[in-house]
Amino acid sequence: MSQHTVTLTDNKTGKTIELPVVEGTHGPPAIDVSKLYREAGFFTYDPGFLSTASCTSQLTFIDGNKGQLLYRGYPIEQLAEKSNFLEVAYLLLYGHLPKPTEYDNFEHVIMHHTMFNETVKNFFDGFRYDAHPMAIMVGVVGSLSAFYHDSTDVNNAVHREIAAHRLIAKMPTIAAASYKHSIGEPFIYPRNDLSYTGNLLHMLFATPCEPYEVNPVAERALDILFILHADHEQNASTSTVRLSGSSGADPFACVSSGIASLWGPAHGGANEEVLKMLDEIGDVKHIDKYIAKAKDKDDPFRLMGFGHRVYKNYDPRAKLIRQTCYDVLESLKINDPMFELAMRLEEIARSDEYFIKRNLYPNVDFYSGIIYKALGIPTNMFTVMFAIARTAGWISHWTEMIGDPAHRIGRPRQIYNGAAMRDFVMPEDR
Numbered sequence: 001m002s003q004h005t006v007t008l009t010d011n012k013t014g015k016t017i018e019l020p021v022v023e024g025t026h027g028p029p030a031i032d033v034s035k036l037y038r039e040a041g042f043f044t045y046d047p048g049f050l051s052t053a054s055c056t057s058q059l060t061f062i063d064g065n066k067g068q069l070l071y072r073g074y075p076i077e078q079l080a081e082k083s084n085f086l087e088v089a090y091l092l093l094y095g096h097l098p099k100p101t102e103y104d105n106f107e108h109v110i111m112h113h114t115m116f117n118e119t120v121k122n123f124f125d126g127f128r129y130d131a132h133p134m135a136i137m138v139g140v141v142g143s144l145s146a147f148y149h150d151s152t153d154v155n156n157a158v159h160r161e162i163a164a165h166r167l168i169a170k171m172p173t174i175a176a177a178s179y180k181h182s183i184g185e186p187f188i189y190p191r192n193d194l195s196y197t198g199n200l201l202h203m204l205f206a207t208p209c210e211p212y213e214v215n216p217v218a219e220r221a222l223d224i225l226f227i228l229h230a231d232h233e234q235n236a237s238t239s240t241v242r243l244s245g246s247s248g249a250d251p252f253a254c255v256s257s258g259i260a261s262l263w264g265p266a267h268g269g270a271n272e273e274v275l276k277m278l279d280e281i282g283d284v285k286h287i288d289k290y291i292a293k294a295k296d297k298d299d300p301f302r303l304m305g306f307g308h309r310v311y312k313n314y315d316p317r318a319k320l321i322r323q324t325c326y327d328v329l330e331s332l333k334i335n336d337p338m339f340e341l342a343m344r345l346e347e348i349a350r351s352d353e354y355f356i357k358r359n360l361y362p363n364v365d366f367y368s369g370i371i372y373k374a375l376g377i378p379t380n381m382f383t384v385m386f387a388i389a390r391t392a393g394w395i396s397h398w399t400e401m402i403g404d405p406a407h408r409i410g411r412p413r414q415i416y417n418g419a420a421m422r423d424f425v426m427p428e429d430r
Helices: 038-042 076-082 085-094 098-113 118-125 133-146 157-183 195-207 216-229 234-243 251-262 270-283 283-293 317-332 339-350 353-357 364-374 377-403
Strands: 005-009 016-022 060-063 070-072
Touching: 016 038, 070 076, 070 085, 070 195, 076 216, 076 317, 085 098, 085 195, 085 216, 085 377, 098 157, 098 195, 118 133, 118 157, 118 353, 133 157, 133 251, 157 195, 157 216, 157 377, 195 216, 216 317, 216 364, 216 377, 234 251, 234 377, 251 377, 270 283, 270 339, 270 364, 270 377, 283 339, 317 364, 339 353, 339 364, 364 377
Parallel strands: none
Antiparallel strands: 005 016, 060 070
């Protein structure tokens, strides 16, 4: 915590106020404006909270200019290469990499919490056969608090830990059940002998008719994707989980609210939009036409999956997932014109001066959509896969916030610009 302050002066009244400056381990300092309204009578105005730190956190750090992403201080590149998703989930939740015995215990707990209460299955029957899987996820995850009363006391540290384990463990099972419901196939029960991502693939694609063998390339590709998607600082869905949790809401309701926020096309739905864009372009021979449309500021067409709101350099996750994308396509030997189109589009965007100057590099959504399609995962499940991974980050942020004695219920303020005060007018006089 820095000891220096900044002085703000009201040019109208000449009144000054000293505000403390808060500094973290990395990143720019922040002006603590918590007493600004009380002492000076002003709010701050920051649409989209682009310059506002809503909390302190020890989980994730992003340096957009350097293209750097750290989980608990560890570079994402090292974690993607040397770790696995469950170990990263442990790291986010507990703050340190687990010792072998700690990891074994954690893995055992997660893999033995994968089943959900049998009566939860009845919820799926209430959804139309063609319901979007994300709509199902919002409803079913929110309902879990009605089944697991022994982990909803947010003031009980044991309850919080049990809830965290349950959410990380059950999310793949709920996701797979959402998919099976949408295609009219029976639910597949989880298998505790498989890995986290191997079990997910099994529940997605196995049927009672014949044995299913997990493809190790697909298994590892999903694991890397989940590591890269596990957390990303105070994004819209994470901020939603924190804001919901600040009221004391139970963790299942909070994560459900995060899923709802993630569903938006500007957030977790971006990889769906990439595939829609590729469908619209249709063929490699049309790329030049669509590149020209993307450069035309008066044309509504936008290249989806390029650039990032935070990263002003290459998205470090995209660098990692790019190679995984090529590995998957090569290993599975899929001959799909869409993949040729995507790779050609990537090549042009990475070499075209227009995109380079504007830092419009391919981002993680561009490659993840291609990988999911190659693995046979339908487009409407892309954001669901994102939600599975991000649950580790959501519940870690929620746990951190609830355990922070300084946390308060979120209550943003506003600048009211509606009608001035006026008197009610009787109907006959209007």
